Amino acid sequence: MEDRKGSTVVVNKVLAPKPYDLLADQLREAILGGDISEGDALPTERELVEQTGLTRGSVREALKLLASEGLVQTRPGRFGGNIVTLPGKVEIANSLSRYVRGRRLPLRTIHETRDVLEPALARLAAVHRTAKDLETMAHLHQQLIDSVGDFQKFSRTNLRWHTAVAHASGNEMLVAALEAIAYGVAVSTTIDEYDTPETRQQVIRIHAEVMAAIEAGDGQLAERRMRQHISATHARVSDVEADVPMSDDE
Structure with a gap:
């Protein structure tokens, strides 16, 4: 009966993307691809939590990331929300x-x-x-x-x-x-x-x-x-x- 030698294959550590990065990627592609138009409001934080199953903290981080890229602007007030913008000059x-x-x-x-x-x-x-x-x-x-x-x-x-x-x-x-x-x-x-x-x-x-x-x-x-x-x-x-x-x- 042959002795089985241990494998010499080295497996690198798997780094899973952060949930808010995945949500930001999805929204970014929708905005830049024209599926969401400039001036449109994104779903509310509560709606995004319900739709994605993510925590409110992850949803907020995704929105912050998009805001830093000039793709989302938060407007206060009754008719405010997270409004889609496009990068300008x-x-x-x-x-x-x-x-x-x-x-x-x-x-x-x-x-x-x-x-x-x-x-x-x-x-x-x-x-x-x-x-x-x-x-x-x-x-x-x-x-x-x-x-x-x-x-x-x-x-x-x-x-x-x-x-x-x-x-x-x-x-x-x-x-x-x-x-x-x-x-x-x-x-x-x-x-x-x-x-x-x-x-x-x-x-x-x-x-x-x-x-x-x-x-x-x-x-x-x-x-x-x-x-x-x-x-x-x-x-x-x-x-x-x-x-x-x-x-x-x-």
């Missing part, structure tokens, strides 16, 4: 901003991002801009001219102008990417190397050229002029090596 921008802040990205990274992003935004703006977009850019451009003697105000207006060009592109994902690094952009254009009357006049001139290309609907020209603008900006501060804070609370 603000949520995307906040998520990207947390990434760049947490990583303490250097100024060089901000420059490289702008080198890729802003010329493309200008090109798209030339294609998709509306009369309102053109009016907004022109208004901010005049404010830029009026604030040429006030460097801090000039820098804030400059950032708002670049953001207006981004919005004119009609691409919310790219707008969110620019807004995520907006404070870093502001910091990079308020250092001493950027603070000269000559530089401000150059900015005003190239902004006017970019706007003219956008208004004419010439995407290639708008892209080329914005690339020249961003490259010139970065050349002025190329010797600066610093970590750029991503919000004014740092």
Whole structure:
């Protein structure tokens, strides 16, 4: 009779998912898949407990998880409840901003991002801009001219102008990417190397050229002029090596 040897197979520890994760997964898929529409109310906590057999604590954790992802908003009152929402530009921008802040990205990274992003935004703006977009850019451009003697105000207006060009592109994902690094952009254009009357006049001139290309609907020209603008900006501060804070609370 043969002796049976013990098995040498190693079985890994089985990690079962938490109940609230399973419920959150199910609700998330229903929301993103369109089975539950934005603005609809989810079943109440009591109804979810009855339907799933989970504890109220697990149901609440699932709802908290979805709320942190921007998929559910709790509204108080008689006609409130857990209302389905969909992530928007603000949520995307906040998520990207947390990434760049947490990583303490250097100024060089901000420059490289702008080198890729802003010329493309200008090109798209030339294609998709509306009369309102053109009016907004022109208004901010005049404010830029009026604030040429006030460097801090000039820098804030400059950032708002670049953001207006981004919005004119009609691409919310790219707008969110620019807004995520907006404070870093502001910091990079308020250092001493950027603070000269000559530089401000150059900015005003190239902004006017970019706007003219956008208004004419010439995407290639708008892209080329914005690339020249961003490259010139970065050349002025190329010797600066610093970590750029991503919000004014740092």
